[in-house]
Amino acid sequence: MLAFVVTTILSFIIYLLLTTGSGTDIVIFNENFLRWSFGEIIIGIILSVIVGIIARKIFVNKNYRMANPIRWFGFIAYIIGPFFIGMAKANIDVAYRVITGKINPGIVKISPDLKTDLGITMLANSITLTPGTLSVDIDEDKNDLYIYWINVKKEALKKKPVDCKYICGDFPKWIRRIAE
Numbered sequence: 499m500l501a502f503v504v505t506t507i508l509s510f511i512i513y514l515l516l517t518t519g520s521g522t523d524i525v526i527f528n529e530n531f532l533r534w535s536f537g538e539i540i541i542g543i544i545l546s547v548i549v550g551i552i553a554r555k556i557f558v559n560k561n562y563r564m565a566n567p568i569r570w571f572g573f574i575a576y577i578i579g580p581f582f583i584g585m586a587k588a589n590i591d592v593a594y595r596v597i598t599g600k601i602n603p604g605i606v607k608i609s610p611d612l613k614t615d616l617g618i619t620m621l622a623n624s625i626t627l628t629p630g631t632l633s634v635d636i637d638e639d640k641n642d643l644y645i646y647w648i649n650v651k652k653e654a655l656k657k658k659p660v661d662c663k664y665i666c667g668d669f670p671k672w673i674r675r676i677a678e
Contacts, residue, residue: 506550513542556616569676576672584667585628592629595648604650605634607659609642610670617677618643624669631665 517538534542595601612618618640622633630648637644645665654664662670 501554502550505554506546509549509553510542510546513546517542572672572676576676580668580672581624584624584669588629588631592648595630601648602650603646603648605644605646606650606654606665607642607644608662608665609659610662610666610673611641612670612673612678614677615640617673620673620677621666621669624673625666628666 514534517534610618610621612621618636622636622643625631625643625645626633632646633643634646635644636642642659647665651664654660
């Protein structure tokens with residue numbers, strides 16, 4: 499029950515932050531910043547309850563790991579820092595490969611050593627959002643990810659499975675801090 503309540507409250511707070519300034523009925527801080535309509539509040543409560551029912555086991559599991567605000571700040575630091583930098587580098591690399599035509603595509607297997615489903619999902623999404631890579635599959639043991647890579651490097655293929663640093667850099671290290 500506590501997991502449902504925490505997830506619902508977090509969902510409602512996020513909803514309020516995303517819809518601030520769009521209504522006229524409820525004004526909290528000043529007339530230009532924190533404004534909502536009654537309809538928005540009702541819809542927000544309904545959506546938050548639905549999200550709380552569906553996602554309570556994902557965000558707040560038995561040990562309440564993702565309810566820790568330090569992990570949320572770590573997630574924000576991950577998105578702003580290493581993920582953004584990795585994405586910028588990948589954009590430049592893909593643009594270079596498109597202009598020059600120097601590509602060596604292939605599917606490689608990596609073993610990121612992540613234990614939780616949330617960690618594997620975060621890594622797979624981070625890889626897929628980075629240009630030039632795409633998460634294709636995960637093995638049944640949830641230990642290995644299969645990644646489509648636009649430029650498979652020969653030195654990376656010397657080790658099976660391929661070392662994560664070639665494809666996703668420090669992503670697994672950061673995700674371990676956040677999700678495990």
